[in-house]
Amino acid sequence: MTQKKVWIVPCSGIGKSYGSVARESAFIVTEDLRPERTGIIALSRLVPDDSDVRADIKSSKSITIDGCKLACAAKVATETGGTVAHALQVLDVYRAHRELKPAGIAKLNEGGKKLAAVLAEKVAALVDSMEEKHDA
Amino acid sequence: MGHDPNEPLELTVDKFTFRFPKDLFYSEAGLWIRREGCIFRLGLSDFAQQRNGDIAFANLMPPGTVLEVDDEIASIETVKVNISLASPVKGKILEVNSRLHKSPEWINQDPYGRGWMAVVEPEDLNRPLKGVLDAQSYLDLARRQAEAELKS
Numbered sequence: 436m437t438q439k440k441v442w443i444v445p446c447s448g449i450g451k452s453y454g455s456v457a458r459e460s461a462f463i464v465t466e467d468l469r470p471e472r473t474g475i476i477a478l479s480r481l482v483p484d485d486s487d488v489r490a491d492i493k494s495s496k497s498i499t500i501d502g503c504k505l506a507c508a509a510k511v512a513t514e515t516g517g518t519v520a521h522a523l524q525v526l527d528v529y530r531a532h533r534e535l536k537p538a539g540i541a542k543l544n545e546g547g548k549k550l551a552a553v554l555a556e557k558v559a560a561l562v563d564s565m566e567e568k569h570d571a
Numbered sequence: 572m573g574h575d576p577n578e579p580l581e582l583t584v585d586k587f588t589f590r591f592p593k594d595l596f597y598s599e600a601g602l603w604i605r606r607e608g609c610i611f612r613l614g615l616s617d618f619a620q621q622r623n624g625d626i627a628f629a630n631l632m633p634p635g636t637v638l639e640v641d642d643e644i645a646s647i648e649t650v651k652v653n654i655s656l657a658s659p660v661k662g663k664i665l666e667v668n669s670r671l672h673k674s675p676e677w678i679n680q681d682p683y684g685r686g687w688m689a690v691v692e693p694e695d696l697n698r699p700l701k702g703v704l705d706a707q708s709y710l711d712l713a714r715r716q717a718e719a720e721l722k723s
Binding site: 451452453503504526529530533 | 624628650675676
């Protein structure tokens with residue numbers, strides 16, 4: 436038995452702190468917290484009908500992390516055939532951690548970095564709760 | 572087919588469309604005001620909520636607060652800015668939408684409905700509200716502000 440990867444699909448919006456927090460948290464999950472069990476799918480590769488990436492997103496469940504209520508990550512992941520197990524919003528996590536106000540874009544402030552870390556822990560816990568396995 | 576007189580006015584700028592119900596008045600800061608008998612109900616206009624972005628927190632002055640014109644009636648924190656909203660009405664706050672503490676996104680989702688913010692009993696119902704605009708005048712103001720933002 437091997438575990439399928441859980442795809443993490445973060446916001447790809449440029450120019451907004453909350454989008455940067457989404458991406459930063461995705462990097463923390465996939466590079467530090469759950470590198471074996473997760474991978475990132477970039478929205479920018481889903482939109483132009485990249486067949487390899489579309490096959491990937493259909494192959495396993497995903498967790499989307501959106502930077503705003505337009506929820507592009509959740510919508511695009513769904514519309515391209517993915518199964519979104521959890522659709523997260525950075526704003527919802529910020530509401531629970533008001534002291535971590537994000538600012539900055541290319542370089543997040545300390546609040547933004549800490550918020551990304553909190554969000555990443557939340558995503559990692561969700562990954563752990565997903566018990567999807569398949570035969571090797 | 573004629574226009575429904577109850578349909579809100581609409582303004583489209585770039586990819587955004589803003590609605591302005593005709594039965595409301597508006598402060599320049601973006602509050603809408605609806606007279607309901609002897610009281611006024613207030614909330615944030617569709618234009619103001621879209622312009623300022625997703626709302627993270629809404630802090631409302633508590634019921635019983637006595638307001639002068641231009642006193643803060645609410646403050647909101649959005650993903651873009653923190654805003655203090657000034658009351659266009661002199662009077663006393665009778666009721667606030669306490670559910671906005673848990674669900675401030677209602678202001679974004681339904682600004683003229685469940686996103687209402689406060690009910691104020693005016694000191695003098697017959698005193699004209701200071702600096703408020705009707706729907707068409709507020710739409711014109713919104714158009715100027717939106718177009719200026721697009722150019723900047």
